[in-house]
Amino acid sequence: MKNWITIMLLIVTSFSALAQTGQVQGLITDENKITIPGASVLIEQLNKGAISDFNGKFTLVNVEAGTYDLVIKYLGYSEYRQQITVAPKQTTNLSIVLSEQATELDEVQVVSFGFGSQARALNTQKNKQNITNIVSTDQIGKFPDANIGDAVKRIPGITMQVDQGEARNIIVRGLAPQLNSVTLNGSRIPSAEGDNRNVQMDLIPSDMIQTIEVNKAVTPDMDADAIGGSVNLITRTSPQGFRFSATGGSGINLINNKRILNGSFLLGDRSKNDKLGWVIGASLNDTQFGSDDVEAEWSDEFEYNTGETDSDGEDILQEIEVNPYASVSEIREYQIQRVRRSFSANFDYKLNDNNTLYFKSIYNWRDDRENRFVLEQGILDGEDIGIDDFNVDANGNLTAFPVEAKRQTKGGIDNNRSKNTRLEDQRMQNYSISGEHLINNLQVDWMTSYAKASEERLNERYLEYESEYGVTFNNNYKKPNYTPISSEDSDYSLFELGELTEENQYTDETDLNFLVNLELPLHLLDEENGTLKFGAKTRIKSKERDNDFTEYSPENDDLEFLGNVPTKNYTRSDYSAGKQYQIGNFATPEYLGNLNLNDSELFEGEDLPEEYATGNFDVKENVYAGYVMTDQNITDNFSVLFGVRLEYTDVDATGNEIVFDAEGDYAGTSPVKSKNNYTNILPSLHLKYDVTDNTVLRFAWTNTLARPNYEDIVPFREINNEDEEIVLGNPELDPTTSMNFDVMAEHYFSSVGLLSGGVFYKNINDFIYTYQYENEDGYEVYQPFNGDKASVFGFEAAFQRQLDFLPSFLKNLNIYLNYTYLKSDASGIRNEDGEEREDLDLPNTAPNMFNGSLGYSGKNFSIRLSANYSDAYIDEIGGRAFEDRYYDEQFFLDLNARANLTKQLSLYVDVNNITNQPLRYYQGVSNRTMQMEYYKTRITFGLKYDLFKK
Numbered sequence: 001m002k003n004w005i006t007i008m009l010l011i012v013t014s015f016s017a018l019a020q021t022g023q024v025q026g027l028i029t030d031e032n033k034i035t036i037p038g039a040s041v042l043i044e045q046l047n048k049g050a051i052s053d054f055n056g057k058f059t060l061v062n063v064e065a066g067t068y069d070l071v072i073k074y075l076g077y078s079e080y081r082q083q084i085t086v087a088p089k090q091t092t093n094l095s096i097v098l099s100e101q102a103t104e105l106d107e108v109q110v111v112s113f114g115f116g117s118q119a120r121a122l123n124t125q126k127n128k129q130n131i132t133n134i135v136s137t138d139q140i141g142k143f144p145d146a147n148i149g150d151a152v153k154r155i156p157g158i159t160m161q162v163d164q165g166e167a168r169n170i171i172v173r174g175l176a177p178q179l180n181s182v183t184l185n186g187s188r189i190p191s192a193e194g195d196n197r198n199v200q201m202d203l204i205p206s207d208m209i210q211t212i213e214v215n216k217a218v219t220p221d222m223d224a225d226a227i228g229g230s231v232n233l234i235t236r237t238s239p240q241g242f243r244f245s246a247t248g249g250s251g252i253n254l255i256n257n258k259r260i261l262n263g264s265f266l267l268g269d270r271s272k273n274d275k276l277g278w279v280i281g282a283s284l285n286d287t288q289f290g291s292d293d294v295e296a297e298w299s300d301e302f303e304y305n306t307g308e309t310d311s312d313g314e315d316i317l318q319e320i321e322v323n324p325y326a327s328v329s330e331i332r333e334y335q336i337q338r339v340r341r342s343f344s345a346n347f348d349y350k351l352n353d354n355n356t357l358y359f360k361s362i363y364n365w366r367d368d369r370e371n372r373f374v375l376e377q378g379i380l381d382g383e384d385i386g387i388d389d390f391n392v393d394a395n396g397n398l399t400a401f402p403v404e405a406k407r408q409t410k411g412g413i414d415n416n417r418s419k420n421t422r423l424e425d426q427r428m429q430n431y432s433i434s435g436e437h438l439i440n441n442l443q444v445d446w447m448t449s450y451a452k453a454s455e456e457r458l459n460e461r462y463l464e465y466e467s468e469y470g471v472t473f474n475n476n477y478k479k480p481n482y483t484p485i486s487s488e489d490s491d492y493s494l495f496e497l498g499e500l501t502e503e504n505q506y507t508d509e510t511d512l513n514f515l516v517n518l519e520l521p522l523h524l525l526d527e528e529n530g531t532l533k534f535g536a537k538t539r540i541k542s543k544e545r546d547n548d549f550t551e552y553s554p555e556n557d558d559l560e561f562l563g564n565v566p567t568k569n570y571t572r573s574d575y576s577a578g579k580q581y582q583i584g585n586f587a588t589p590e591y592l593g594n595l596n597l598n599d600s601e602l603f604e605g606e607d608l609p610e611e612y613a614t615g616n617f618d619v620k621e622n623v624y625a626g627y628v629m630t631d632q633n634i635t636d637n638f639s640v641l642f643g644v645r646l647e648y649t650d651v652d653a654t655g656n657e658i659v660f661d662a663e664g665d666y667a668g669t670s671p672v673k674s675k676n677n678y679t680n681i682l683p684s685l686h687l688k689y690d691v692t693d694n695t696v697l698r699f700a701w702t703n704t705l706a707r708p709n710y711e712d713i714v715p716f717r718e719i720n721n722e723d724e725e726i727v728l729g730n731p732e733l734d735p736t737t738s739m740n741f742d743v744m745a746e747h748y749f750s751s752v753g754l755l756s757g758g759v760f761y762k763n764i765n766d767f768i769y770t771y772q773y774e775n776e777d778g779y780e781v782y783q784p785f786n787g788d789k790a791s792v793f794g795f796e797a798a799f800q801r802q803l804d805f806l807p808s809f810l811k812n813l814n815i816y817l818n819y820t821y822l823k824s825d826a827s828g829i830r831n832e833d834g835e836e837r838e839d840l841d842l843p844n845t846a847p848n849m850f851n852g853s854l855g856y857s858g859k860n861f862s863i864r865l866s867a868n869y870s871d872a873y874i875d876e877i878g879g880r881a882f883e884d885r886y887y888d889e890q891f892f893l894d895l896n897a898r899a900n901l902t903k904q905l906s907l908y909v910d911v912n913n914i915t916n917q918p919l920r921y922y923q924g925v926s927n928r929t930m931q932m933e934y935y936k937t938r939i940t941f942g943l944k945y946d947l948f949k950k
Contacts, residue, residue, distance in 0.1 A: 022086040023438060024060040025353065026094035028052050028072065032948040033241030036098060037211075038124025038134075040073045043084075047636060048529060051127045054211065055237050055348075061441040062521040073693070074098055075126070076119035076752040091438060093353045119752045121211065129631060129641045130686050131217040131698055131744050131758070133157075136210070147340070148209055148233060149201030155214055156756075156798045156818035157229075159849050159870035161887070162919045164291060164336060165935035166202040173216065173760065173794060173822065175228030176844035179706040179736065183232045184430045184451070185360050188223065190509035192426050192453040194545045194615070195711035200453075203364050203428050205283040207247065207264045208342045210236040216760070217686065217700035217742045220627040220643035221517060221535060224682045227704045227738040227764065235344050235362055238277030241948065242269045249908070249942020251287075255576070256335070258288035260940055275350045283342040292576040293332035293933040296480045297378075298923045300324045300882060302398060304385045315383050324882075324928065325398045325473060326480040328378040331583045332933075333570045337369040337421070354438040364428045369421035372410035373570050373586045377403040377471060377482050389470070400472045403482065407495055407562060408464040411589035418459060420593035425456045432513075443519040454508035461502050463592045465495035465562040477927045481580055492585040493563025500559065502597060503612075505547045512540040522630055529633040533643075539623040543710055549611035552603040566591045576916065576934030610666040613656040614727070617714040620652045621707070629684075641686040649707065650677045653731055655716035664722035674715040674731035680705050694750065698758075700742040708733045708768055712784040726775070728783040736786075738764045753801025762792040767842065769829055772879040788828025790842040796820040802857075812857050816866075820849040831880045844887075846873040860900040868892040872926065881924060888920035904947050912938040 024043075028036040035056025042049040043060065045068050052058040065088045072080040077098045086092050121136040128134075133155045149167030153160040160167035161177065169177040182189045182199040189199045213232040215222060222230060244267050251260035261284070268279030303319040310316055344362040351357065380389075380402045391400040412418035432449035469489035471482040484490035515537035522532035559565060567585040575581050597603050629643020653674050659667040682703040689697040711729065718727040744758030771785040798818035804811045824845035829837050848871040855864035869891045876885040893914040899907045914937055921930040 020088050021062045021064055021441065022088055023091040023354075023441070024063055024070075024084065024086060024094070025091055025438065026052075026058050026096055027240070028056045028058065028096045028098060029240045030077075030098055030100070032243075033239050034243075034948075035237055035240065036074065036077075036123075037120055038074075038122075038127050039098070040123075040127055042071045042073075044069045044071055054124070054234055057436075059438060059443060061438070061443065070094070072096060072098065074119065075123050075694075075748055075750060076100060089440070091353055122748060122752060122754055124211075124213075125754075126694075126696060126746065126748050129639065129688055130215060130219050131700055131742050133214040133216065135212045147202045148204040148206045148212070151206045151209075152201060152212060152214075152231065153868055154816075154851050154866075155212070156796045156851070157216065157794075157820040157849065158214065159846050160201070162890070163202065164334070164338075165289065165913065165919075165938075168200055168202045169198045170201055170231060171844050171846070172214070172228030172231070173762075173792065173796075173820070175762075175792070178709055180228040181223055181226045181230045183223070183230065184362065185234060185432060186232060186447065187430060187432055187449040187451060187513050188511055188539065189233075189428065189430065190451050190453040190511045190541070190543075192428065192455040192507060192509070194455065194505070194507040196709040197707070200426065200428070203340070203366050203426055204233065204362075205264070205285060205340060205342045205364075207283050208235065208281055208344050208362065208364075209233050217702050217740065218684070218704060219641060219686065220629040220645040220682070220684055221533060223537075223539075224625075224645055224647055224680065224704050225706055227706045227736065227740075227762065235346060235360060236266065236268070236279050236281060238270065238279040238346060238348055239268045239948075240270060240277070243267070243279075243946075243948050245944070245946040247942060247944045249940055251910075251938065251940030251942075253287060253289035253936070253938050255292070255934070255936040256288070256290050260288075260938070261286040262940065262942065277348045278346070280345045281343070283340070285340040286337070287938075288337045289935065289938070290336050291332075291334045291933050291935050292572075292581075293330075293334060293931065294479070294481075294577045294581055294929070295328075295330040295332065295931045296326040296929060297328040298324050298882075298928055298930070299327040302390075303382055304387060304390065305383050307386060317382060320392070321396065322392055322398045323396045323475075324477075324924075325379075325475070326482075327381075328376065329480055329482045330377075331375045331581045333373045333572075333583055335371045337367075339367040339369075341365045356436045358434045358436075359432070360434075361431045362429070366424075366426045367417075368424040368426065369419060370410070370424065371421050371589045372408075373583060374406070374408045374410070375583050376406045376408065380404055380468065397475050398473060399475065400470060400485065402468060402470050405467050405469065405490070405495070406464050406498060407466075407492060407584070407586055408462055409587045409589060409592050411461050411463075411592045413459040413461070414590070414593035418593070420589040422457065422460045425458075426454070428453045441521055444516070446516040447513065448515075449511070449513045451511040451513075452508060455505070456507075457503070457505040459502055459504065461500075461592050461595075463500050463559075463587050464498040465492075465587075466498035467495045478929055479578055479580075479932075480929060481578075492567070493561060495562040497554070497559050497561070500552045500554070500595075500597075500603075501549065502552065503547065503549045505545075507543075507545045509541065509543040512538075514538045522632075524630070524632050525634055529639075531631045532628075533630070534626075534628040536626045537623075538625075541621040541623070542619065543621075544618045545616050547612040547615055549608050550597075550605045551608055552597050552605050555602055555604060562587065576918070576936060577932055608666070609669050610658055610660070613658045613669045614716040614718045615711075616656060617710065617716065618654045619710050619714065622650045624648045624650075637690040639688045641688075642684065644681065644683040646679065646681050647705070648677070648679045649735070651675065651713060651731075653714050655714035655729060657717040658719070660720045660722055662721045664720070672715040672717065674713075676713070676731050678735060680735065680737065694748045696746045696748075698742070698744040698746070700740070702740045702742075704738050704740060706736040706738075708735065708784070712768060724777075724779045726779050726781045728781065730784045733768060733784060734766045734786050736764060736767045738762050749801050751802050751804050753799075755799050755801075757795070757797040759795040760793070764790040764792065764842070767826065769843070769877050771830060773830070773834055786828075787826060790824060790826040792822060792824045792842060792845060794820060794822040809858075814855045814857060816851065816853040816855070818851045822847050822849075829877060837881070840877070841874050843874050843877060846871045846887075861898070863897040864895070866894045866896075868894075872922075875921065884924055885930060886922050886924075886926070888922055888926070890917050890919075891915055892917050901943075904945055906944050906946075907941070908944060909941045910939070912940075 039052040121134040125134040161169040177198040211234040215230040246265040264283040266281040430451040434447035437444040470485040517535035519533040523530040625647045627645040631641045684702040687699040746756040766786040800816040824842040850869040853866035875887040895911040919933040
């Protein structure tokens with residue numbers, strides 16, 4: 001280590017000692033004093049260049065003293081030229097304002113279509129060394145997306161998993177959410193989910209983010225845990241002049257005709273001496289909605305009690321062959337209020353021309369209030385069913401059988417926060433202090449950050465009533481449904497109390513990050529262009545989950561039957577899944593919320609560790625990383641970036657072992673600890689060839705990884721001696737690794753557009769799945785294992801531009817299209833019999849993904865119709881093919897319109913989910929529904945005000 005430090009110091013000293021050179025720094029803005037990233041900066045006489053960063057800054061070091069012509073090029077803007085003089089050992093500081101090209105078309109785009117902001121995104125993408133997709137906030141604004149997850153799904157190669165109608169978990173190039181990383185201003189966002197690393201993208205409002213940067217081929221100075229890709233969300237930077245904007249609106253959710261309220265503001269400026277810049281923003285979205293949900297579990301096994309006994313007095317069971325049938329059917333009604341709040345404050349301070357400090361922060365807080373009503377009906381088979389209790393038709397269809405039925409109300413206590421609902425309180429906060437420094441020819445940047453995500457669910461209550469009766473099964477695989485044979489037997493008022501419980505859940509994850517990057521000129525092949533960059537990063541992470549669960553028994557008979565308590569009928573004739581789904585009566589949330597469970601004269605409580613102990617854990621994960629890389633120009637048009645990153649991971653985890661005895665009774669809990677560590681060496685190579693100023697060819701060879709989910713590495717054990725089952729964690733899991741190859745071609749239109757296409761291949765090792773096997777004692781064991789290998793091959797294409805070559809008003813049309821195809825293959829996955837499964841896709845790889853939109857942008861009016869499609873894919877691997885769960889294809893259609901009332905004031909109208917696309921899972925084959933959840937259409941409208949002072 002001492003030798004390494006000595007070598008670095010010698011390099012720094014030798015480059016800093018250059019006496020006859022100076023530095024050039026500049027800040028590039030537009031006419032509204034908004035900074036411009038991704039601009040190409042060139043000193044013509046020296047052929048020495050740089051690219052402006054996300055703050056609009058550029059730096060040129062080791063510039064020989066003299067007078068030169070500085071040229072700045074930027075798509076959609078006029079070329080800028082300025083003569084500059086560089087003095088030895090001094091920094092020349094410039095303030096540059098670019099002007100938009102003065103064409104009629106561009107004026108239309110500037111006024112109504114967010115031309116300037118998208119030009120920033122495309123220029124930044126064009127000049128990046130690695131393969132990246134970048135989307136600006138104004139581009140986001142073209143689509144009716146309230147949260148950042150819905151905005152990200154418009155990017156090529158990305159699809160999203162939906163929760164309650166909003167995009168939540170990101171899938172990049174077919175890779176599962178835990179195989180991707182999400183950062184905020186370069187700092188990793190922790191996860192509020194209890195069992196995984198998924199970042200809740202629906203927690204972050206889209207209007208709090210300035211730019212979305214999706215790195216599909218990471219460089220050595222980026223975190224390596226990004227097999228699919230790394231999504232960097234960049235908050236708004238302070239403007240170079242006064243800016244104020246505000247949005248206010250309302251709307252309606254057609255699922256329940258309840259209102260939507262939303263509002264946001266942004267305020268920023270700089271001090272008179274130009275040293276201090278600041279911007280603050282806040283956002284609020286309050287919506288009341290719900291969902292109509294039907295779920296089923298399928299089986300192809302059935303047995304009944306023959307009524308005879310064997311020599312030991314045990315019942316003799318007979319198994320018969322039947323076609324697949326829904327062994328469990330659920331009708332669910334959700335009523336939800338979601339309140340999303342966000343606040344951001346960012347500051348920058350210039351100590352002097354060569355030293356700048358930054359403070360960035362964001363606080364997101366979401367309250368999710370939910371009442372859920374479930375009618376669950378599950379078949380009674382085995383010992384509980386006799387030969388006269390079921391019917392199988394001539395085709396082998398099980399058409400009638402007895403069920404155990406449950407009517408469950410989910411809610412919470414009656415106070416100002418919970419309001420008789422289950423309150424899910426999710427928060428994500430991120431604070432960072434960073435600096436940029438220029439010391440002669442040495443560029444230094446550093447950052448320290450603190451981030452925390454948490455989820456708290458207090459006093460979550462369930463009141464469940466049970467009954468048994470016979471049903472007929474419609475054998476409709478697409479829309480499975482049970483119909484009670486006797487309305488008297490299935491009378492809701494006769495349901496008896498099954499259980500009354502209260503649960504508290506708390507999960508948090510904290511991240512501490514420390515990083516430093518150093519960059520020096522290093523000219524290996526080109527006399528003027530070349531850099532050496534090296535740095536280190538430490539990430540200290542901790543994650544804990546602390547749940548409890550109490551079951552209450554009433555001391556009197558007041559709750560004995562559902563007919564004894566206040567109820568409400570939640571059946572709706574317009575139920576989205578079909579009016580045949582009659583959910584019926586349930587105890588009201590108000591009644592449940594007002595029960596005084598702490599009164600020992602009314603209720604006796606029993607703590608049940610078996611319900612939560614294995615889910616509680618404490619994980620500490622520290623990652624220590626270092627890298628070195630160099631970016632070299634081989635010719636004026638051809639550049640190479642190569643380097644290596646090393647990451648060392650140290651994990652310390654604590655879980656619990658829980659045991660059930662031979663009678664199935666809880667027998668005790670004890671803590672279990674584990675340690676693990678591993679080192680990954682990750683080289684990469686990026687090639688970029690500029691065929692012309694606007695046409696770019698790229699190649700990338702990268703190596704990345706994904707660390708296991710928390711619940712997989714926690715050393716928990718659940719041993720059930722009655723059912724002879726064991727569920728285990730696996731602290732010895734290896735991280736999933738991937739070698740990635742990418743080839744991409746891009747052509748950028750001068751009218752601010754893009755045509756791109758490319759192919760990619762990922763060779764993945766040690767992916768993780770749940771293996772089901774039988775141990776030497778005959779117990780069925782479920783445990784996460786590393787699979788052998790998997791591969792992903794795909795190609796993607798994108799096209800976006802204004803159709804300015806068309807005549808008359810048609811030149812105001814614009815299109816946005818992208819398509820991604822994936823083919824995956826996984827090996828080393830074994831079924832419940834220990835046999836390797838063949839022809840199995842890697843989970844979460846959607847074969848086809850498509851985005852398309854057609855828009856019209858006039859001087860004061862724009863309208864856009866947008867489509868988003870993702871194909872079906874395997875979501876969860878079962879013990880055999882029949883049990884595999886698939887996420888079904890989705891097609892969303894959205895419409896939005898904007899009208900400028902004045903130069904600063906505009907009116908917007910957004911219509912989401914015109915197709916009433918359900919969230920749908922199926923089991924094994926596409927016509928066998930496991931879940932279909934509908935949300936209907938959402939309509940919002942409002943006003944936006946935007947003011948600049950130069």
